[in-house]
Amino acid sequence: AQSVTQPDIHITVSEGASLELRCNYSYGATPYLFWYVQSPGQGLQLLLKYFSGDTLVQGIKGFEAEFKRSQSSFNLRKPSVHWSDAAEYFCAARSGAGSYQLTFGKGTKLSVIP
Amino acid sequence: IAGITQAPTSQILAAGRRMTLRCTQDMRHNAMYWYRQDLGLGLRLIHYSNTAGTTGKGEVPDGYSVSRANTDDFPLTLASAVPSQTSVYFCASRGASTDTQYFGPGTRLTVL
Numbered sequence: 001a002q003s004v005t006q007p008d009i010h011i012t013v014s015e016g017a018s019l020e021l022r023c024n025y026s027y028g029a030t031p032y033l034f035w036y037v038q039s040p041g042q043g044l045q046l047l048l049k050y051f052s053g054d055t056l057v058q059g060i061k062g063f064e065a066e067f068k069r070s071q072s073s074f075n076l077r078k079p080s081v082h083w084s085d086a087a088e089y090f091c092a093a094r095s096g097a098g099s100y101q102l103t104f105g106k107g108t109k110l111s112v113i114p
Numbered sequence: 115i116a117g118i119t120q121a122p123t124s125q126i127l128a129a130g131r132r133m134t135l136r137c138t139q140d141m142r143h144n145a146m147y148w149y150r151q152d153l154g155l156g157l158r159l160i161h162y163s164n165t166a167g168t169t170g171k172g173e174v175p176d177g178y179s180v181s182r183a184n185t186d187d188f189p190l191t192l193a194s195a196v197p198s199q200t201s202v203y204f205c206a207s208r209g210a211s212t213d214t215q216y217f218g219p220g221t222r223l224t225v226l
Contacts, residue, residue, distance in 0.1 A: 009154075034213075041219075042219060043118075043204055043206075043217030043218050043220055044157075044204070044206075044217040046214050046215070049213060049214070051213070090156060094213075100145060100164075100208060100213065101147075101159060101162060101172065102159070104156040104157040104158070106155060
């Protein structure tokens with residue numbers, strides 16, 4: 001079955017520190033991959049997406065993600081975290097076979113220490 | 115531009131009652147989706163609609179129904195609410211030429 005796994009339920013980092021949120025997928029072929037962010041009490045907002053090509057993709061708010069086929073991973077990174085980055089982050093995927101339905105991971109909650 | 119609006123913002127409902135959650139988008143997107151978000155489970159797709167007049171079942175459709183009479187509106191109905199339907203419900207839409215789903219602010223539903 002197709003699935004998206006986010007191994008870390010909760011991560012705490014200090015403001016200014018670097019961040020990496022992990023995402024692994026299990027699909028028959030390379031899926032289309034997404035990262036969404038959900039601020040408290042809000043809906044989800046797309047940070048970035050990967051379909052093909054350059055395996056390092058840039059998104060909004062200074063985030064980037066790297067696709068690694070050998071590891072079935074699509075980890076989200078940010079060099080220097082700001083207090084406003086505290087939120088929940090969701091990795092999502094869909095197959096490239098014409099279906100636009102997304103499968104979401106269970107999310108990683110990010111806390112930022114001032 | 116409002117994007118996607120959902121109503122109500124929150125609701126407490128007695129078990130067995132009927133409830134319709136409303137979702138309206140002003141982006142003229144063809145596709146619309148309903149998700150529920152539960153702690154530790156992430157978002158799960160309930161129903162979707164690829165275009166007005168068509169609907170489909172997602173991962174967790176039981177106990178829910180939808181309709182898509184026009185492009186803008188995609189209501190979700192709980193015919194007879196049960197406590198396990200306590201959740202936060204998100205509506206989303208997607209344009210024909212994009213993979214990006216745009217989410218509404220959500221409806222927090224409590225079924226007692």
